[in-house]
Amino acid sequence: MELIQTKEWKSLQNHYEQKMKSVHLRDLFKDNDRFNKYSIRLENLGILFDYSKNIIDEETKKLLLDLVKASDLKTWTEKIFSGEKINWTEKRAVLHSALRNMSDNSVFVDGKDVMIDIKNVLAKMEKFTDDLRSGKWLGATGKKIKSVVNIGIGGSDLGPRMVCEALKYYADGPAVYFVSNVDGADIYEVLKKLDPETSLFIVASKTFTTQETMTNANTARKWLVEKLGENAIKNHFVALSTNKEKVAEFGIDTNNMFEFWNFVGGRYSLWSAIGLPIACAVGFNKFKELLTGAYEMDMHFKTAPIEQNIPVIMAVLGIWYNNFFNAQSYTVLPYSQYLHRFTAFLQQSDMESNGKTINRNGEKVNYQTGQVLWGEPGTNGQHSFYQLIHQGTKMIPCDFIGIVNPPEKIGDHHEKLLSNFFAQPEALAFGLTKEQAIEALKASGTSEEDIRMLTPHKIFEGNKPTNSILLDELTPKTLGALIAMYEHKIFVQGIIWQVNSYDQWGVELGKKLANVILPELKQEKENVHDCSTSSLIKHYNKIKK
Ligand code: F6P
Numbered sequence: 001m002e003l004i005q006t007k008e009w010k011s012l013q014n015h016y017e018q019k020m021k022s023v024h025l026r027d028l029f030k031d032n033d034r035f036n037k038y039s040i041r042l043e044n045l046g047i048l049f050d051y052s053k054n055i056i057d058e059e060t061k062k063l064l065l066d067l068v069k070a071s072d073l074k075t076w077t078e079k080i081f082s083g084e085k086i087n088w089t090e091k092r093a094v095l096h097s098a099l100r101n102m103s104d105n106s107v108f109v110d111g112k113d114v115m116i117d118i119k120n121v122l123a124k125m126e127k128f129t130d131d132l133r134s135g136k137w138l139g140a141t142g143k144k145i146k147s148v149v150n151i152g153i154g155g156s157d158l159g160p161r162m163v164c165e166a167l168k169y170y171a172d173g174p175a176v177y178f179v180s181n182v183d184g185a186d187i188y189e190v191l192k193k194l195d196p197e198t199s200l201f202i203v204a205s206k207t208f209t210t211q212e213t214m215t216n217a218n219t220a221r222k223w224l225v226e227k228l229g230e231n232a233i234k235n236h237f238v239a240l241s242t243n244k245e246k247v248a249e250f251g252i253d254t255n256n257m258f259e260f261w262n263f264v265g266g267r268y269s270l271w272s273a274i275g276l277p278i279a280c281a282v283g284f285n286k287f288k289e290l291l292t293g294a295y296e297m298d299m300h301f302k303t304a305p306i307e308q309n310i311p312v313i314m315a316v317l318g319i320w321y322n323n324f325f326n327a328q329s330y331t332v333l334p335y336s337q338y339l340h341r342f343t344a345f346l347q348q349s350d351m352e353s354n355g356k357t358i359n360r361n362g363e364k365v366n367y368q369t370g371q372v373l374w375g376e377p378g379t380n381g382q383h384s385f386y387q388l389i390h391q392g393t394k395m396i397p398c399d400f401i402g403i404v405n406p407p408e409k410i411g412d413h414h415e416k417l418l419s420n421f422f423a424q425p426e427a428l429a430f431g432l433t434k435e436q437a438i439e440a441l442k443a444s445g446t447s448e449e450d451i452r453m454l455t456p457h458k459i460f461e462g463n464k465p466t467n468s469i470l471l472d473e474l475t476p477k478t479l480g481a482l483i484a485m486y487e488h489k490i491f492v493q494g495i496i497w498q499v500n501s502y503d504q505w506g507v508e509l510g511k512k513l514a515n516v517i518l519p520e521l522k523q524e525k526e527n528v529h530d531c532s533t534s535s536l537i538k539h540y541n542k543i544k545k
Pocket of ligand 1: 153154155156204205206207208209210213266267352504507
């Protein structure tokens with residue numbers, strides 16, 4: 001049955017129309033026990049998830065969880081963890097959970113226990129990073145490697161880049177750089193900082209055919225060979241890929257290749273060999289702790305009842321606003337500079353996964369799917385776009401992420417940061433009434449005339465929903481758990497919306513057309529496009545020097 005025709009969906013629609021669309025958080029908070037009712041603490045991971053500042057009551061929660069039950073999430077969860085090929089358009093299993101499986105249990109794909117290969121690659125990563133960091137692995141001229149450059153894009157960049165930033169405090173290995181954009185400026189600015197004798201390039205690409213990555217890798221290769229000769233490649237290039245032939249073709253010794261597999265989606269790959277730059281920066285043990293945190297979140301997701309299950313609750317809250325309140329986007333706002341790439345990373349995870357229109361039956365859906373996600377770290381965002389969240393016409397649910405005990409301690413920076421972390425959700429939920437606004441204006445000695453003029457501008461309607469996620473500490477383990485928490489949220493939403501969260505056909509057309517246009521920019525070929533595209537290309541060819 002069509003999702004929106006199900007009784008669960010209709011009940012939610014009804015509940016929204018009849019009740020919740022006109023309920024205010026101020027009224028919901030007359031219940032003093034609300035925090036206890038709507039928060040979840042994971043003691044083993046040091047995570048507190050407070051979702052009390054959402055426009056929900058007991059009935060909403062029940063109806064949302066009825067929707068989860070009707071989606072048969074339980075069966076789908078068994079399928080994903082056991083290696084069933086739930087990515088049906090690519091006929092692939094989806095097993096990022098196996099990459100961080102800390103139990104002794106086997107996981108089978110096509111009758112083969114994938115844990116054997118996973119463990120072998122982990123052992124190879126450990127040996128390599130130990131050698132690199134200790135100076136056993138040397139450059140071609142006998143010098144220790146001081147700089148590592150990860151060349152990759154999308155999932156082969158965003159995950160490891162975000163984690164390297166998040167764990168910078170723990171970084172005690174070589175400096176790690178990331179090059180992703182095919183814009184030559186990206187690699188140019190990195191190469192100019194490097195000494196070829198002490199630099200190592202990691203070419204990270206699942207397919208080893210991605211235009212951006214291969215272009216950057218070839219530029220890096222040329223740069224190195226010009227300085228140190230062909231023979232130096234084996235000491236200065238390693239590959240992370242599923243494609244052995246292409247790696248060999250590029251000229252990287254396949255002994256220096258760290259393999260992963262088709263059951264690892266690009267945007268879920270930081271747990272695989274794609275995590276190598278993380279292990280270079282912070283050491284293999286810390287990388288393992290990251291995996292352990294994700295594994296513990298997997299266990300929470302698999303075993304906690306849905307009423308107490310953080311990813312499930314996050315997912316249904318997202319659906320509540322996306323599909324019933326018609327919210328056009330949501331934000332993730334980390335109050336930690338270390339997490340400054342977290343939202344950028346999540347944008348791919350979430351939007352590439354659930355930005356889909358076709359359901360499991362191959363039909364076009366008639367409801368909204370993937371949430372639009374954006375954000376910046378607090379408090380920078382406060383001085384930028386928060387105005388619109390507080391007083392604009394759109395509802396933008398927010399996830400606030402804070403750290404109780406930061407790794408660094410400087411003066412009272414952290415108290416100041418967290419005072420903002422606590423204040424913003426409070427302001428968003430409860431706002432400022434007309435009476436309060438007038439009172440404040442009077443207290444500041446404003447004239448009667450100005451009070452009349454200013455009052456409407458000083459009112460904050462409030463009733464803006466937020467989640468507050470507090471980590472006791474930002475460690476590899478808690479970070480791993482945080483990432484996995486969002487991964488499972490995305491999975492649950494995909495199941496409810498009945499889309500394939502694990503393919504990404506939508507990125508293909510643009511890539512194909514760029515390949516058609518490339519020879520036209522080199523004036524090797526002429527093609528007919530629409531008048532806009534043709535004129536733009538002609539203009540480019542006329543102006544270019
Ligand atoms: O263009 C999107 C995409 O296919 C992502 O899904 C993927 O993470 C990225 O490109 C990079 O792909 P690869 O690792 O094969 O170079």
